Amino acid sequence: MATKSKSKTPAWKTGEWSISQEQYKQIANKREPSRSVYKNCIRAFLVGGTICLIGQVIQQMFISFAGMSKEQASSPTVVTLILISVILTCFGVYDKIAQWAGAGSAVPVTGFANSMSSAAMEHRSEGLVLGVGANMFKLAGSVIVFGTVAAFIIALIYLIFGINIKHG
């Protein structure tokens, strides 16, 4: 090692870094595996579509076997889907589906149910009030907040432009 003493100290021995943050980001980006957008879109389409199809089957069953009208069947259909989602969350299956499905399992009502039930389960150890109660909307809360804000803005637009809404 001592024979090389005449040459310049190599960069690694100096403890100095010559690369900038931007240069480092370029080095790091080269090694970052990309998320496959197309694959994710197809998977989301398949899983999201399947969940909606299951919902449609459930709705049809309420209409055919329980003698409900289409409007009457919609609420129990949603409740049934939520129940299925919560059961799958409790058995530790929903997160595994989501890793494969991406947005496909996050967007439908089942995703909302999963976000609430998973938070409730996770924080059960901190008690019913400060744990379950306070944390249940930890993830779903922002959906409700921005859903309400969006609804308010739409309502304003309707009001300003004098659009009449017919309630069903």
Add this chain to the structure above:
Amino acid sequence: MHVGRQTWLFKNKPVIISTGTVVGPDEGEGPLADTFDYVHEDLDMQEKSWEKAERKLLEQATQAAVQKSTIQENQINYFVGGDLMNQIISNTFAARKMGLPYIGVFGACSTSMESLAIASLLVDTGNAEYVMAGTCSHNCTAEKQFRYPTEYGSQKPPYAQFTVTGAGAAIVAATGDGPRVIAATIGKIMDFGLTDPFNMGAAMAPAAVDTIQAHLADLNRTPSDYDLIVTGDLASVGLPIARDLFKENGLSLEGTVFNDCGLMVFDLETQAVQAGGSGCGCSAVVTYGHILQRMQKGELKRVMIAATGALLSPLSYQQGESIPCIAHAVTLEMEG
């Protein structure tokens, strides 16, 4: 003895006389399954909360280390440990049962080597005869504190890492048989402005490189002097970046094996762990299990472990701060 910029050279060469490793089910299905002292079949470990389960891991690892040694627990002078939980509760609560003088440290996933370095320093300087160093992590406590509820269905990116459920403990002594701790380098905080908390391998790579380079420069060594150089948890994204940086800095890794504990603890082909393992337990269970066992068999003479840590908090990244990272390196040697 302080040498170079940031390295402690241990003249009396403290000995790791015993270690204990306890892991969860996923690590038990990994390629290093046979090297652990105990493998739990469930993540909850018959405890009521994830936090209690993590604490149990550490308690069992320290107990295993004591049982495998020739000393009693009350002969240990100090316990040095830390973990990922807020206020390092896993170690503090485990230390409550031990009744030993306790030094709590935090270096995120670098805590394994940080605690080993401090334990070795205490022994080398004659301030203690026996010191226990320990650390632990649990996949579910880490998910709960740093990410989302464990059962929440969100898709993890391919560069995310899987926190190891496991605990490792080592007893460092002034005399005895076993691998010796020769030197330790305390790392500097490195921050190249990366902000994605899922991409920790990329954030930590410069810290690992900086510490490994400092360790070699301070000890006047080259990588070929080592049979094995391992990083803590850079995984499949961070390790190639570290190689790129070494190349950029003109350091050749020829003549050594350069690997990462996060890649060794899981089988990336068959296990759904994305880029590989992470967490305090990751480098602890791999070092105190697999690596030390190979040293004792005579397969490895000199090893450097550079445990890496991302020192972020859930609050700091939500506020848009970048991720400060650190790495601490320790050289272990097997004599004879």
